[in-house]
Amino acid sequence: MKVLEIMGEQELTGSLRVSGAKNSAVALIPAALLADDDVTICNVPDITDIDSLTEILESLGAKVKRASESIIVDPKPISNKEIPESLAKKLRASYYFMGALLGKYKKVTMYFPGGCSIGERPIDLHLKGFEALGAHVTNDKNKYTVEAEKLIGTNIYLDIASVGATINIMLAAVKAEGVTEIDNAAKEPEIVNVATLLNNMGAKITGAGTSTIKITGVEELHGCFHEVIPDRIEAGTYLIIGALCGKNLKIDNIIPEHLDSLISKLQEIGADLDVGVDYIIVNKEESYKPTNIKTLVYPGFPTDLQQPFTVLLTQCSGKSKVTETIWENRFMHLPYLQAMGAEISLKGQSATILGPIELIGTRVKATDLRAGAAMVAAGLIASGKTTITNVEHILRGYEQIVEKLSSVGAKIESKEI
Numbered sequence: 001m002k003v004l005e006i007m008g009e010q011e012l013t014g015s016l017r018v019s020g021a022k023n024s025a026v027a028l029i030p031a032a033l034l035a036d037d038d039v040t041i042c043n044v045p046d047i048t049d050i051d052s053l054t055e056i057l058e059s060l061g062a063k064v065k066r067a068s069e070s071i072i073v074d075p076k077p078i079s080n081k082e083i084p085e086s087l088a089k090k091l092r093a094s095y096y097f098m099g100a101l102l103g104k105y106k107k108v109t110m111y112f113p114g115g116c117s118i119g120e121r122p123i124d125l126h127l128k129g130f131e132a133l134g135a136h137v138t139n140d141k142n143k144y145t146v147e148a149e150k151l152i153g154t155n156i157y158l159d160i161a162s163v164g165a166t167i168n169i170m171l172a173a174v175k176a177e178g179v180t181e182i183d184n185a186a187k188e189p190e191i192v193n194v195a196t197l198l199n200n201m202g203a204k205i206t207g208a209g210t211s212t213i214k215i216t217g218v219e220e221l222h223g224c225f226h227e228v229i230p231d232r233i234e235a236g237t238y239l240i241i242g243a244l245c246g247k248n249l250k251i252d253n254i255i256p257e258h259l260d261s262l263i264s265k266l267q268e269i270g271a272d273l274d275v276g277v278d279y280i281i282v283n284k285e286e287s288y289k290p291t292n293i294k295t296l297v298y299p300g301f302p303t304d305l306q307q308p309f310t311v312l313l314t315q316c317s318g319k320s321k322v323t324e325t326i327w328e329n330r331f332m333h334l335p336y337l338q339a340m341g342a343e344i345s346l347k348g349q350s351a352t353i354l355g356p357i358e359l360i361g362t363r364v365k366a367t368d369l370r371a372g373a374a375m376v377a378a379g380l381i382a383s384g385k386t387t388i389t390n391v392e393h394i395l396r397g398y399e400q401i402v403e404k405l406s407s408v409g410a411k412i413e414s415k416e417i
């Protein structure tokens with residue numbers, strides 16, 4: 001079994017470069033099949049989720065070329081519109097193939113997607129959007145077939161500002177007849193990155209990044225060149241690590257505006273941040289004030305950072321609170337932080353953290369992607385050795401995390417035990 005071993009209490013100094021955003025790349029790659037010619041996407045992170053998506057594209061018949069941080073998708077040979085369960089289950093983002101295949105071929109068959117066990121993770125809003133566009137959805141024991149004679153633009157109100165549903169409906173609507181308006185759309189930067197790709201292909205999308213997105217259907221979508229935005233969640237994770245044990249730690253290649261909520265919370269507890277145009281330099285402070293965070297849709301505090309941020313709250317002098325409003329099961333890291341000595345209690349969807357407390361290294365588990373990131377952050381400040389199991393969760397979303405942290409002085413290594 002692969003594990004990560006960390007010897008804690010090292011001061012991290014130097015520069016870390018943030019990779020392309022996982023939650024953008026995993027939508028851009030399925031979206032590429034909407035084009036009638038080659039689509040080149042650069043700054044793609046080298047993580048296992050991308051490997052899974054490449055496998056799905058090739059199972060459909062597309063040609064895919066990977067070269068360092070770029071991927072070239074040739075959708076012309078696509079002949080198959082059915083995604084086997086074994087592939088669909090590998091990641092949540094496989095569901096973007098529903099919107100893309102429906103949008104281009106008016107038919108798709110695939111299984112309920114996979115993803116971290118942080119909640120039930122339904123796709124009812126995605127399917128509601130497809131049906132609103134005129135598609136017929138059948139579900140045979142989690143095998144979904146979505147097909148339409150034709151797709152007609154319409155107004156779609158999202159009960160929840162869902163990232164996935166917003167993107168998936170955009171993918172299905174770009175070649176529909178007429179105009180589609182998505183109301184209460186999610187506003188995450190990754191959605192803007194996908195809309196920009198589609199517009200580069202010749203789509204007509206306005207309003208991405210606001211709660212009302214308008215898509216005017218077009219007949220043709222041509223190939224293009226596009227770039228993945230920097231990963232704000234990877235950047236935020238390393239900023240939190242810098243506040244825990246950094247000395248002049250520079251987090252490079254970021255878009256600070258995408259991290260406004262985290263930056264303001266870090267400043268609120270007294271973090272020492274030098275915010276540049278595309279970087280942030282962070283220094284560990286001797287003490288931090290407590291604070292409360294509540295996860296919200298963008299631009300609120302991101303749910304994907306509440307787990308790593310909780311580790312920082314264990315070092316704040318006083319009582320802090322974390323309220324999770326997006327996912328119903330995103331506190332699986334708490335028992336492992338408690339095993340390391342953290343004083344945390346959980347009541348419903350709110351965790352109360354008392355600090356500062358010294359964490360002690362022990363054997364812990366990465367229960368999901370961002371819980372795994374929290375275990376890494378905790379291991380970096382804990383005394384002694386921390387061994388993290390189930391590291392495949394972490395490697396799905398953090399490109400070269402061992403190499404990046406080692407390059408700034410962390411004593412971290414990947415081992416087979």
Ligand code: EPZ
Nearest residue numbers: 023093121122123124125126160162163164165304326369
């Ligand atoms: C995306 O998931 C991200 N994943 C998640 O990041 C992130 O936590 C989430 O957005 C919120 O920001 C990817 O982009 C691949 P949602 P997504 O649809 O699209 C409910 C990570 O760590 N909902 O915005 O699946 C849902 O249950 C991952 O990188 C429905 O009820 O999230 C949740 O409570 C974890 N019905 C809420 O909406 C639906 O049809 C938000 O989900 C869809 C969603």
